[in-house]
Amino acid sequence: MADILDFRSDTVTRPTAGMRAAMAEAVVGDDVFGDDPTVNALEEHVAALFGHEAALFAPSGTMANQIALQLVVPPGGELLAGADAHVLTYELGAAATYGGISSRTWPSDGAMLDVDRIAGMIRPAGYPSVPTAAIAVEQTHNLGGGGVVPLSALRDLRAVADAHGLALHCDGARIWHAHVADGVPLAEYGALFDTLSVCLSKGLGAPVGSVIVGSRERIARARVVRKRMGGGMRQVGILAAAGRYALDHHVRRLADDHERAGRIAEALAPYGVVDPATVRTNLVILDLTKAAPDAPTLVAEAARRGVLIAAMLPRTARVITHLDVDDAAVDHAITVLSELLSG
Numbered sequence: 001m002a003d004i005l006d007f008r009s010d011t012v013t014r015p016t017a018g019m020r021a022a023m024a025e026a027v028v029g030d031d032v033f034g035d036d037p038t039v040n041a042l043e044e045h046v047a048a049l050f051g052h053e054a055a056l057f058a059p060s061g062t063m064a065n066q067i068a069l070q071l072v073v074p075p076g077g078e079l080l081a082g083a084d085a086h087v088l089t090y091e092l093g094a095a096a097t098y099g100g101i102s103s104r105t106w107p108s109d110g111a112m113l114d115v116d117r118i119a120g121m122i123r124p125a126g127y128p129s130v131p132t133a134a135i136a137v138e139q140t141h142n143l144g145g146g147g148v149v150p151l152s153a154l155r156d157l158r159a160v161a162d163a164h165g166l167a168l169h170c171d172g173a174r175i176w177h178a179h180v181a182d183g184v185p186l187a188e189y190g191a192l193f194d195t196l197s198v199c200l201s202k203g204l205g206a207p208v209g210s211v212i213v214g215s216r217e218r219i220a221r222a223r224v225v226r227k228r229m230g231g232g233m234r235q236v237g238i239l240a241a242a243g244r245y246a247l248d249h250h251v252r253r254l255a256d257d258h259e260r261a262g263r264i265a266e267a268l269a270p271y272g273v274v275d276p277a278t279v280r281t282n283l284v285i286l287d288l289t290k291a292a293p294d295a296p297t298l299v300a301e302a303a304r305r306g307v308l309i310a311a312m313l314p315r316t317a318r319v320i321t322h323l324d325v326d327d328a329a330v331d332h333a334i335t336v337l338s339e340l341l342s343g
Ligand SMILES: Cc1ncc(COP(=O)(O)O)c(C=O)c1O
Pocket: 059, 060, 061, 062, 063, 065, 086, 087, 138, 140, 142, 171, 173, 174, 199, 202
């Protein structure tokens, strides 16, 4: 067990020996010319996983989301999303800045979608108001504690989008976790969305990298937008090899992360900070409104004892399980956090 146990995010993982070997052996070329066979193979693989025609490697989840949004919403068009959607709230106004995209949000209830309410927000073209072009959904839902958006709600939303001629985008940074938690095939998710952005560095253990998935026509446009945004990379097969290794070796094991997060939630439930029933994947959100320490205090005290967790709000903290924390690390975190919460 390491001296410092890092539960702040599932992005803190370090490449494993096997992943590093795959990176070292990667055959590479200049990807801006389309010459990198490892990148091309990864893109084909991810497109096939989701049942789409094409895919494009991108440096980050943020850039992948923002490229995808520019494919489905024209400048001056409108995107609908949840109030705490990563694509709007945590990407620092990128949709407006780079895409000229106008947005409206529905009040977020985590992974729960009120499809009738969303349908009621749609503004058709032809009126003196900004027309809605697309709807974005996050799977799993980060601020919603890693909750899984139910397949039935996504199907209902697809029907609404079709009825209004709108596109659906999925911020699937952690769609792998939803796939493992609910057993929904990736292709089934893929069939419901026009564009998806999926991350290889959140829980899967790759050091960097996301993939945009869509039709051949949209991905050809995505390649242009990526270059415009400075995301064209050269011998990037080294990173794509890490992503492919992550997909081949680290998806099924996410079930272990989910089980460990559930164990943390069960252990901390007696302190009134989390309802274990809400923990479906690898995120545990601690609601400290009724607990003695506030989030900065809990974070600082836990860090002093070698357990890193994240403060999200003054009275909200987050604990995330991932590839680099094992059962012993989880046991230690439970001991430390229990002591601090029983304070
Ligand atoms: C749901 C979600 N979408 C997108 C992103 C953006 O990813 P990146 O940090 O690679 O830009 C994150 C990052 O944590 C995320 O949680």
